[in-house]
Amino acid sequence: MEMIKQLKELKSSALKELGAVSQAKDLEAWRVRYLGKKSQLTSILRGLAKLPIEERRQVGALSNQIKTGLEESLEQKARLLKQAKLASAGEEGIDITLPGRHFPTGRLHPLTQTVTEICDIFVSMGFQVVEGPEVEWDYYNFEALNITRHHPARDSMATLWVDAETEKGERNMLLRTHTTAVDTRVMEQMPPPIRVVMPGKVYRYEASDVTHVPMFHQIDGLAVDKNITMADLKGTLYEFARRFFGEDRKVRFRCDYFPFVEPGVEMAIECLVCGGTGCRLCGNSGWIEVLGAGMTHPRVLERSGIDPREYTSFAFGMGIDRLPMLRYGIDDIRLLYGSDLRFLRQF
Amino acid sequence: MKVSLKWLEQYVDIDLSPAELADKLTMAGTEAKGWQVIGGNWEGIVVGQILAINPHPNADRLKLPIVDLGTEQQTVVCGAPNLKVGDKVAFARVGARLIDGHSGQIVQLEAANIRGVASNGMVCSERELGISDYHQDIMVLAAEAKVGTPLADFMGDVIFDLDVTPNRPDCLSVIGIAREVAALTGQKVRLPDISYDETGAPIEEQISIDITAPDLCPRYSASLITGVKIAPSPHWLQQRLLAGGMRPINNVVDVTNFVMLEYGEPLHAFDYNRVRGRKIIVRRAEEGEVLVTLDGAKRPLSPDMLVIADAERAVAVAGVMGGADSEMTGRTTAIVLEAANFNPPSIYHTGYTLGLPSEARMRFERGISPELTVPALRRATRLIIELADGKAAKGIVDVYPGKQEPEPILLSTGEVKRLLGVDFSLGQIKTALASLGFDCQEAKSASEVKAIAPYWRSDIGLAEDLVEEVARVIGYDRIPVTMPGGEVPRQNPAPIIGFKQEVRRDLAGYGFYEVITYSLTSLDLMNKLLPQPHPLEPEPLRVVRPMSTEQEYLRPSLRANLLAALEANRRHEEGGIRLFELGRVYQRRPNDLPDEPEMLCGLLAGPRFDESWHGGDEPVDFFDAKGVVEGLLHHLGVEADFKPADDESLNPAKQAAIVVGGKKLGVVGELHHKVIETFDLSEKACLFEINLTEILPFTLEHKLFQPISRFPAVVRDIALVVGLSVTHRQVMDVMTGFPLVTRVALFDLYTGGKLPADKKSLAYRITFQSSTKTLTDEAANKVQQKIIDKLSKELGATLRG
Known part of the structure; x- marks a missing residue:
């Protein structure tokens, strides 16, 4: 059950790393590393066929579960970062509470x-x-x-x-x-x-x-x-x-x-x-x-x-x-x- | 008109609350603006009698009356001059609520110490009780008042304040209102007894009456009473007059006023012994005739005024005011009592010319019925005999040249329906009319009634008048609610109406606030528009009798008021101000109403954009104003030229006439520095003005669609160097005259630097486009070269290196 242990470690390190991401542009690197074609998870899934039938089922189920879990976490993180960016006046954002450029307004009597x-x-x-x-x-x-x-x-x-x-x-x-x-x-x-x-x-x-x-x-x-x-x-x-x-x-x-x-x-x-x-x-x-x-x-x-x-x-x-x-x-x-x-x- | 409920109840039974009665009268046309309950707040105020009056030890002006209240006696401090032992008075106990004689506020009476003497209550004036504004004397009650009774029981009342419409002079009387109440509540009116014993000599032997101007005096009736004793009126009579808003004077004068309030017929009493020649002549005043009226003023009269005269001179201005010379005095023993009817326009004219408003005039000029004279005269004669002793002469004199037989008016159920949109039966119609005193007779048709108005209804003359009577008695709320049927009329609204609205909305969109200022203005303000004051040409229209010099002239332009508005706003506004007004100005025309063109005037001042973190606080200039005008005209589809102009109010170097169809229809520019000074503005401001009425025909009514080219455009920038006198317009005219040129935009203007002093550089972006093919560079180059050649030939332009 080495594989199972590996998968669990993979999951926790992935989530830990995702938690540390603070800018949207770094999300892609994380995705490539954990969910990309060359990622450990992908290679595990690819190698499932070589495993004995009993192990295959267990590892397969867990891998898929972790994959969807990580995908969801990524989405959520992306959303969070987007919101944070909108709300902050960070180096890329603007202070949206600043007054806008004022066009003179008139009214009818x-x-x-x-x-x-x-x-x-x-x-x-x-x-x-x-x-x-x-x-x-x-x-x-x-x-x-x-x-x-x-x-x-x-x-x-x-x-x-x-x-x-x-x-x-x-x-x-x-x-x-x-x-x-x-x-x-x-x-x-x-x-x-x-x-x-x-x-x-x-x-x-x-x-x-x-x-x-x-x-x-x-x-x-x-x-x-x-x-x-x-x-x-x-x-x-x-x-x-x-x-x-x-x-x-x-x-x-x-x-x-x-x-x-x-x-x-x-x-x-x-x-x-x-x-x-x-x-x-x-x-x-x-x-x-x-x-x-x-x-x-x-x-x-x-x-x-x-x-x-x-x-x-x-x-x-x-x-x-x-x-x-x-x-x-x-x-x-x-x-x-x-x-x-x-x-x-x-x- | 003030009407006392107690008085009203003498003529008609009323079982409605004041609110219900007020509502009924209001709905039927006589608005009750309010009512006042007299005595409603008289708690703690009782009838007292003065037993003795002691002097105040420390003040000469104050007295110490001892007042008997039945169960007790009270001593108070009082300064009223008319205190008399034995008089019945209104006594307010400590704690009563009174109106302060000086401030008019309601205050609660407290025990007081006035100059060292304790005062436990108060003897009240009419003002303190809220009966009238009279505050000189304390109010003396009638002898019959019972000591100790609450004042409210003795003289409480409800006084209605009624707004009688000008067509109903009959309602300027208590009996008139009683008739209304009776009709609206299904009651009957009780009229007073007007009979009396005629114990004197025949009237014809004592006085003669002659009307020489029957057109102005349809009727003159008079009685004669000898042996009268002039004295104060009894309490009840005084109270009635006070309730009606009049001051009691003496028994005879009070009776004439009382009967006027009761019947609505003004009466006048002459001192018989001062009527010379025992003769009354109703005639036009003579040229140059002068009469001293009751108020002591000398009144110059003219032949268009009617006077009452004796054998020698005028003794009264008919229907308006009596003369001082024939006035009754305390020694008067015989009186001629006049009840007459006069021509309303004549009374209006005379009263207006002499500046004399009066209760009598108000009734005559609204056209009371001539039939009123005799009943009112008899009523007054009876009362004078009763109250001032006196003997009435046998008979009355009644000269009635203007007698008219009442005309029956035909009213059908169809006519009622035609006007009201509701079916009332003939029975309903007859009942309504009869309740108002109309004599309803059978007509030829079963759906019609012949109605004769009662004599007091001088306002009724047409079937439409009867319809209103029926409607208001039955109730306006019984008329159904429908929408007009039939075809909807064709609509052809004048184009200016929508046009004005469009202009207003555009200006608001450009950041302008709309103002509306008075069309009447002052010469001073208009003069501020001129660097050098000089007479305005043409002279603006003037109001004959202006309220003030501020509002004396009809504005010939909108500018002055708008600049004044800017000046006023500058006192509290920083930053940019943009104002406009759209309205009429007034221009004299010979023998006709003035021309009233619709004008637009706009004003810009201060920075173009408000100073902010985005920067920018550049002041507006000529081109901001011009930009607004261009934007507006473009939207309205008007093609305009801007030509040099010479408007006095504007900076001579920075102004342009707005020329449309060869006519100057407006102006735009920066204000002349002198105008800026006179309006106390410390900044540059820009103004534009457009005659909307005249520009309207030049707006595009039919816009034609231009196909959008499917082929790409070629864009070229060229920078030209031209002489300073060459205008942008000249360059544009050349460039836009070439085919394929679809758009030209000036994007830079440059002088100085390396350019010779007499030159300037203009940079243009030209768009070339064909609607049939893709333009090649060569094709564009060809046109561009032609343009440059022509600019060079015609305007001396060169390309900037």
Whole structure:
């Protein structure tokens, strides 16, 4: 049984030597020595035939067992060394925790991101994005929307007038106070059926504070067709709210007044902070007003050349700035217009 | 509008909690912004009576009232000027929670020692109890208050803060809100008794009324009460006014205010003896006429304003404010009570011009019903007789030139369905309308109703208005949720919309942060863009009445704001800064709205790459900015030339116009050193600006596929020596004009050294490739020689040795 003893010694010396290998390039030499064509183990296996039958079986089994064992050990060692190499900053490796070569990164403004997200939702419902002028005639901003010269609604939209005069010396040019000003322009230009959303900047004569700025963003929507109903308005806005605010956010429709719709609607969502139990953000009501809407007033349709007996229409309008503020917990609207990189980098 | 629950309950039964009531009103259109429980935190505050008032031994201004609380007496230190023996007061025991009169914070009352005298409690002001902001005097309770009763039992209430929409002037009244509550809860409204004994002489013998401007005054009603005794109002009346946010003055004025809050009809009381000629004329103001109003201000009037006048002069600005000269005084014994209706735009205009906001104006300009005058007038007359003695004249004067018969409106179940998308039965529709006081009459068709709006609903005129009434009474939550049917409209979005988005995304990819700045800017900021300030040409559009000089002009370019943003960020940012804004600028056009082109402006400052262990903190220069522009335009498929430019804000030697299709549509360059100084930047910065609206038509809409050659390319490097004035562009034009040349890249630019001072060396790598065969060296050599020959002939180029 000399052979058996030899084999066992071979195994232990091979494993000992393998344990001492510290670099992957030395593994090959080890393999050649112990598992190669000219290795002791190979020659033992080759010489098996010359052994007596009893011994042959024993030596054969052990040799094969040792061979597979060594092969496994080699593989394992190779893996270990590879890992060690990756993790170390040895002479061949690199310190992978060092900072990489930095490419400047930029971001889109959170308002741009929000407008895009909203537009994408409505576009997927068959709406088209339309833009109108920011400097607008009194007519489109007010008169066409039933807001006559002495309408109390004008008080709530403190207007910035522009100094340009018409031929007659009238000043009837203003910075639009709402994107609803685009409604009539759209209806004058497009034949029904119409489904549009109209994002953009709007302006008010307002001093800046944490919740007010003289320029902000709105988006209006308008649908005109033969069978548009308030149920459709609800469906469209619920779908928007579901996708923008999330599946489980409760939505409320209540009666409200806007001169250019009848019936009028205000949509609110369950408060994002308190979830409806009442907090400072929602004024203890549990609800946050998100938008105003309604069925477009027949006079508004008529003025735009659309017969209100043939067509019905819904319209909605919402402030955009509040949406990223609510979503990210921004507590001062002025940050949106402050161009501060410490702010912009966060979105 | 503040509405007291206790007051409301006089007209309608309410069995809802404040939260439920608030919700019902809110859902139906009148938002309850909140409610305040008066007396909810009045624990330890009881009705007391002042038995005696002793002087404070150590302070003249302080007194020591002894207050009877029924079971005990307490002495406190008090500085209020209106302490009177016998008055009933609100007494707070030690431990009660009060609002601090000065800080407005809620504090717990502690036993105190004030200037050497112990004070075990407090006699409270309205402010301390949270009833109003009034803090001059302590609150005096009505004589009927029972000593020792908790104050909350005597005068607790819930005050709702309601946001009444501008179309519902009828809801600027407690009865209006009661009607809403009744309709929403299936109750009936109880109206007050407005009858009274007319014991005086016939009114026609005592006063005449003439309306000479019936277009501005559809109705004028008046009563006359003689023998009135002006005195403070009783407790209950004062309390109602306080709850409604008004201050009690005297019994007559308080009644007019009370009835205004109750009915929504503003009333005005004139001192009868100061109305000259026993005549009231409702007329337009005369040119140059001036009236001193109740507040003591001299108001110049104009003929587009309506006044109430007597035989000699104006005595009030109609519907806006009374005149000082006909005002009631403590000695007034006879009054003419006015309940009128005025044209809303006229009131709006007058009030706006005179800068006078008022409760009356707010109601008139929203268009209250002229039918309101008489019930309100009778109600007020009755109350004045009751509270100020007085004798009412027989009859009232009621001049009503603007009377209109109410028009019935036809509403069908089909119309309701057409607008709401839900089937309500005619019965449901009628019930909803009737609950709001509509008179529902049979129509010709069984699916229609003829509805006549109640007189107070001046906002109703169309079938659509009725649909809203039906919807809000039945509940908006009963309207189903559907998606618009029918065909999806054809989409033809304006190309600029997607284009802007693409540009934004590219810039963000190039490491730029997007900013959005105000479109309104200042002259100062714009002037900072000029090395030498001079008037801006053309003059930018200006806002008529700007909020401040900071936001006075509509920006003619994006630059100034962007540079200001860079300046602001530099205060806390080191390293490279890259900003861009994409937005509109505004350019005057004669007799039309301004042009609003979409502009892009970008700014680079600081090192190209942030300093790091990789090295590199070289500052950006012209070619970084140009590289961004080239990359962007290449991606957008725009071919541009860069030509010399003369932009004042930029370094004259380092700027280029971006020329597309022969038009200058942008500029790129390093900032002028003066501009760097005015913006307080201590570094080189580069700017580019592109008119996106104008460049859009030059973008490649149809990209054509170029087959990829299967044959290998031959690459050759050549180094040329040319005169300093020869441009890269000239060399490129020659080289790219040859066939087989598929790509040319400048890889080195060299001056100085062994080169003559007037020469420079340009090294190019030229790629030759054929799409039909493998190029031989000879073939490439041939073209290369031709190129060199042509460069030599046309540009004087030689090969570098």
